[in-house]
Amino acid sequence: MQSAQTTFENIRKDFPILKRTVRDNKPLVYLDNASTTQKPTQVIEAITDYYKNHNANIHRAVYALAEEATELYEKTRDKVADFINISNREEIIFVRGTTEAINLVAYAWGRTHVKEGDIIVTTEYEHHSNIVPWQLLTQEKGAKLEYIGMDDNGELILEDLDKLLGTGKVKLVTFSLMSNVLGTISDADKIIAKCKAAGVFTLIDGAQAIPHMKVDIEKLDCDFFAFSGHKMLGPTGIGILWVRKSILETMKPFHGGGDMIREVHKYETTWNDLPYKFEAGTPNIADVVGLGAAIDYLSKIGMDNIRQHEIELTSYAIDKLSDVKGLHIYGTKDISKRGGVISFNFADVHPHDVAQIIDEEGIAIRSGHHCAQVLMERLDVSATSRASFYIYNTKEEIDKLINSLNKVAKVFKL
Amino acid sequence: MQSAQTTFENIRKDFPILKRTVRDNKPLVYLDNASTTQKPTQVIEAITDYYKNHNANIHRAVYALAEEATELYEKTRDKVADFINISNREEIIFVRGTTEAINLVAYAWGRTHVKEGDIIVTTEYEHHSNIVPWQLLTQEKGAKLEYIGMDDNGELILEDLDKLLGTGKVKLVTFSLMSNVLGTISDADKIIAKCKAAGVFTLIDGAQAIPHMKVDIEKLDCDFFAFSGHKMLGPTGIGILWVRKSILETMKPFHGGGDMIREVHKYETTWNDLPYKFEAGTPNIADVVGLGAAIDYLSKIGMDNIRQHEIELTSYAIDKLSDVKGLHIYGTKDISKRGGVISFNFADVHPHDVAQIIDEEGIAIRSGHHCAQVLMERLDVSATSRASFYIYNTKEEIDKLINSLNKVAKVFKL
Amino acid sequence: MSNADIYHEMIIDYSRNPINYGKIEDHDVTFHDSNPLCGDSIDIDMKIDNDKITDIKFHGKGCAICMACSSVLTEIAKGKNIDDVRNISKNDVLGELGLENLQAVRIKCALLSLKVLKFALYSYLGKHLKNSQDVDKLKEEATSLY
Amino acid sequence: MSNADIYHEMIIDYSRNPINYGKIEDHDVTFHDSNPLCGDSIDIDMKIDNDKITDIKFHGKGCAICMACSSVLTEIAKGKNIDDVRNISKNDVLGELGLENLQAVRIKCALLSLKVLKFALYSYLGKHLKNSQDVDKLKEEATSLY
Numbered sequence A, B: 001m002q003s004a005q006t007t008f009e010n011i012r013k014d015f016p017i018l019k020r021t022v023r024d025n026k027p028l029v030y031l032d033n034a035s036t037t038q039k040p041t042q043v044i045e046a047i048t049d050y051y052k053n054h055n056a057n058i059h060r061a062v063y064a065l066a067e068e069a070t071e072l073y074e075k076t077r078d079k080v081a082d083f084i085n086i087s088n089r090e091e092i093i094f095v096r097g098t099t100e101a102i103n104l105v106a107y108a109w110g111r112t113h114v115k116e117g118d119i120i121v122t123t124e125y126e127h128h129s130n131i132v133p134w135q136l137l138t139q140e141k142g143a144k145l146e147y148i149g150m151d152d153n154g155e156l157i158l159e160d161l162d163k164l165l166g167t168g169k170v171k172l173v174t175f176s177l178m179s180n181v182l183g184t185i186s187d188a189d190k191i192i193a194k195c196k197a198a199g200v201f202t203l204i205d206g207a208q209a210i211p212h213m214k215v216d217i218e219k220l221d222c223d224f225f226a227f228s229g230h231k232m233l234g235p236t237g238i239g240i241l242w243v244r245k246s247i248l249e250t251m252k253p254f255h256g257g258g259d260m261i262r263e264v265h266k267y268e269t270t271w272n273d274l275p276y277k278f279e280a281g282t283p284n285i286a287d288v289v290g291l292g293a294a295i296d297y298l299s300k301i302g303m304d305n306i307r308q309h310e311i312e313l314t315s316y317a318i319d320k321l322s323d324v325k326g327l328h329i330y331g332t333k334d335i336s337k338r339g340g341v342i343s344f345n346f347a348d349v350h351p352h353d354v355a356q357i358i359d360e361e362g363i364a365i366r367s368g369h370h371c372a373q374v375l376m377e378r379l380d381v382s383a384t385s386r387a388s389f390y391i392y393n394t395k396e397e398i399d400k401l402i403n404s405l406n407k408v409a410k411v412f413k414l
Numbered sequence C, D: 001m002s003n004a005d006i007y008h009e010m011i012i013d014y015s016r017n018p019i020n021y022g023k024i025e026d027h028d029v030t031f032h033d034s035n036p037l038c039g040d041s042i043d044i045d046m047k048i049d050n051d052k053i054t055d056i057k058f059h060g061k062g063c064a065i066c067m068a069c070s071s072v073l074t075e076i077a078k079g080k081n082i083d084d085v086r087n088i089s090k091n092d093v094l095g096e097l098g099l100e101n102l103q104a105v106r107i108k109c110a111l112l113s114l115k116v117l118k119f120a121l122y123s124y125l126g127k128h129l130k131n132s133q134d135v136d137k138l139k140e141e142a143t144s145l146y
C-alpha cells in the first residue's frame, strides 16, 4: 500500500469525469457523493473488458466464454465476502441496490415471519428505502412500525429502543449505519447488543457507511446488511444483501424464475442452493464484475485511509462553513461520530436556490429532502442543502464551495 | 437505411468480442444468442461515455450532471416507447430483466387481483420465469395454475385455452411470443382475441421475440409485456415491463423506497406518478443509457431486415442439420412460424457432451434444460442442444457447427 | 439565459414577500400537492361565487421560483371567471417572471401551483358540473403539465 | 489436459453401458438429487446390512461424465463398510477416470452421484446412529462438495 498522502494526490487522474467542465466552462466540483460516486477508469474498464472479451450468460453453459463469465461473476462474491469480512460466500446475494435488498428482506423474510401485533423498529433518520418497505409490510400484516427518535445533536435516542424492546413484540430493528443527511454514525454495537439481549433481529442499511469506513460484519454481528455499488465507485444497478445463513434458510423465495430453482414441474418446484435461490433470472453480470473492480480499488487505498481523508475534509469544511454568516449546519460537530456528509441551510434561502446558484460555478451539491422526509419533519425544515465528500475531493474544492456561497448571499441580498 | 446485404456484411466489426479466439486459438463462433447476445461498440461506448461524462443520480438534483443524466435516462424511455409502438411513456417501467418484470406483475398486480379459485393460464413451453412466479402466486392465494398444451409440432393447442376460458375463472393468460427452446412464434393475435372476448388479461413474455422481429404492442393489444435488454444487444441488468395504464393504476406499489413516493410521513405515505411509483431506489442508469444505444443500433438495421437475415440463417441451418445422421430437430420446420433458435439431440449423446466437444472447436452452443423443464418433460428428454442466431452470425459459422458435429460422431463412435 | 439570471429582483422579492399567501378558512375548494422529488409542497384555497374566483390564497413550502410563481399565478386568477382560469397556460405564469427557458427539473418548482390550481378546479367542477368529459380534460391537463 | 480428451474410451463405454444401473426395490435407503443448472438427475438406492453396503444401484439421466462417474462410484462403494464409504473423496472418483482437471461447470456432473451418496448415508445414519454431530459433518461434506 502506498502512503495515504501520495495516494490521494494521484487519485483524481483515475476519474475521467473530473476533467469535465460544466456550465460556463467551470471545472466540475462534485460534492454529491452521498447520492452517487464517480467511477475510476479501473471500474469502467472492467465493464468494457467484460463486454469485449468475456460476455456470456453464466452458470449453465459449458463453453469457454460462459466459463470465464461465471468465474468473473463468482469472484466478485468472494471479494465482497472479504471486504465485509464474512466467511460464508453463500450468504451474499446480488441485488440492484440497497432499496431492492431491503425490500427483499421485507418480502421474503417479513411476509413469513411478521405477524399481527408485531413491531418493526426503524429510526427517524432513515432513508425512505428503510421506511417505506416496512410501512407496506406492517400495514399488510396488521403489525406496527415504530421509530427510535433522534436528539438535537443528530444522534439516536437509545432509550426509545429500550422502551420498544420492553414490549416484547419487536421482531426486527433496522437502522442505517451512517445517516445520508446528517452523516451521523450510529452506535451499532450498542443497538445490536440490546437487540441480541432481547432476541431481536437487526438489519443494517450500510449504503452510506460501506463506501467511507471499514465495516466488519462478523464483528458487528447483525443479521441483515444492505448496500449499493454505485455509492462506492461501482456501477449503477448492483448492490448487496447479506443475510446470516441460519435466517436465509428460513426465508421463502422472492422472485421466481431461472437459476433459483432446483427442479421445476408443472405444479411444484424445488429451490436451488443458497445464494442462488434468491438470484432469479439473468443477473447484472457486467456490473457485478465492475463492483469487483471497485472493491479492489478501495481495498488498495485502504478503508482506514479513506476514513482519515474524509475526516480531514469534513473538519475543514465544517470549520469554514461555520464561519459563513447565517449558515446553519445540522447534526453533531463531533467528527468521530460523523462521516463526510454535511447538511446545512443558508439564512432564509431555499436549498434549491442555493444549489442552482452555485451550480453556475460548477459546484454540484444536493438540495431537497434527500429521501428522508421523516427526518425533515423532525428537523422542522422542508429541505436542506447537502455537500458530501469522497476520496477525490480536495480542500481547494471546499474553498470553492465557500466562495460560491458568497454569490448566493449577494443574489439574495443577505 | 443501408441495404440489408451490406449491413450484415459490415456488422461483425462492430462487435469486439467476435475477434476473440477461444481454447486452442479457435475463432469464437457464438451461437448462444437466445441466452444472451454480444454487445456492439456503440452500446459499450454509450455506457463508458455515461460514466466518463455524465454520471450522477437522476431526477432530484438541480446541477448540470444530474440534469444530463436524467435526460439520458428518460430519453431511453421514449426510445423504448417508440420501439414497441406505444404512445404512453408512463406505461414503461425499467426493471432488471424479464424475470423481474414478470415477478413485479405477480406481486403488484397478482397479490391484489387474484383470489382463491381463480385460474392463471400459462403454456407448456414457457421459460421458468413465466411459470415459477405464477406457482408462487397461485399457491399463496389458493388459486390454480393451468397449462396450454403443445402439439408435436411445437405449437400451442388453442383448444386447451378455449376450455380453460370456458370455466369463467381465468384471470390472466401468459405466454411467450417466441419459445426460447423451439423458436416457435406463438399465435398471439388469436390468443389475445380469445382472451379479450372472455374479458381476460394477457401477459406476453417478449424476451425472445423483441430482439428478433418487429413487435407492435399497440397492435397486439395485450395488457402486460416483458423483455430483457441483454438479449437485444443491450447491457445486462436492464429490462422493460410495459403495462397498460388503466391496469397500472390499479396496482399496488412493489418495492418501497426513494423515487417511488410522493410524501413520506412516519405512518403513511403517498405514491409518485407513473411510472416512478414502480421504480424504487437508484435505477440502473448507465445500463438504461446502454439499452437506448442498443435500440438505436437495432432500429438502424431495421427489425424486418433482422428477421429476414435470421430466416435465411435458420433455413440454411435446418437444411444442413437435417442431413446429419442421427440428429433430431425439435419443433416445426415451417420457417414462418419460428425464430432463429434450433434445439436438437444427436443420437444418444447427451447435449452436455455435444456442447463440450464442439466447444473445443470454438463453437458456443447451449445444452441443458434451457430453464424450460416443463417443456423437457413434455418432450420426454432431460436436455437438448440449442444453437441460436443473431445479426452477426453467418452461414460459414453454421458450416463450422456442422463440421464440429462430425467430431462428436467420431468421439462417440456414431 | 444563464440559469443564475433567473434570480432577478422580482423573484427574490416574491420569495420573501409572497402575495396571496395564507389560508381561507371558509374556502369552497382546497387542494394540496407536492413535488415528490424535491419536497416542495403547496396548498391552494379558493372562494368561488357564481363561477367566479372571488378569493384565492396559497400556502406551503418551496423555493424562490415556486413562491414567486405561486404569487403570480394567484394574482392572475383572482377575480377571474372559472373558464378563464381554466385556460391559464404555463407560459402565462412563466412569462410573467421571464422564466420561459427554465431547466426541466426547476419547471416542476415553477408549475406546482398551477397544477394544484387545476386539480382544485377539477375537484370543484366535479361536484358542480354535469359535463364530466369536460372536467376530465382538466384533469388530463393538470396531469400532463410537466 | 484439453477438455476434449476427457472423452476417452472408458467414459464413452460407461455412458452407454453404465454399471450398477437400476433400482433396488427393497432398499434400506434411497436419495435423489439433481443439478439445478443442467438438469442432470440421479437416484441412488442401497441395501445396508451390518454397516456394510451389500448392494448399491443408481438411475437417472445425465451426460457421459455423470454416468461414468456414477458407475465408478457405485463400484467403489459396493461391499464396503459405511465408514469407508463415508471417506470416499472426490479424487477417488475423478482419479479413476482421469478427470482430476475437469472444468468447474462439469465437476458438478462428475460429483452429483457422490453428493447423492453422501446425502443418502446422512439420511440413513440419521435414523440409525446416536452421534448426531458426527452425522452433521457428513451433511456438511456433501453440501460443500462443489
Ligand SMILES: Cc1ncc(COP(=O)(O)O)c(C=O)c1O
Binding pocket: A258, A280, A281, A282, A283, B034, B035, B096, B097, B098, B099, B100, B127, B129, B130, B176, B178, B179, B180, B205, B207, B208, B228, B239, B371
Ligand atoms: C422466453 C424467456 N423468458 C424469460 C427469460 C428470462 O430473462 P432474464 O433472465 O433476462 O430475466 C428468458 C431468457 O433467459 C427467455 O428466453
Ligand SMILES: Cc1ncc(COP(=O)(O)O)c(C=O)c1O
Binding pocket: A034, A035, A096, A097, A098, A099, A100, A127, A129, A130, A176, A178, A179, A180, A205, A207, A208, A228, A239, A371, B258, B280, B281, B282, B283
Ligand atoms: C442510507 C441510504 N439508504 C438507502 C439508500 C438507497 O440506495 P439505492 O438508491 O442505491 O437503492 C441510500 C441512497 O440513496 C442511502 O443513502
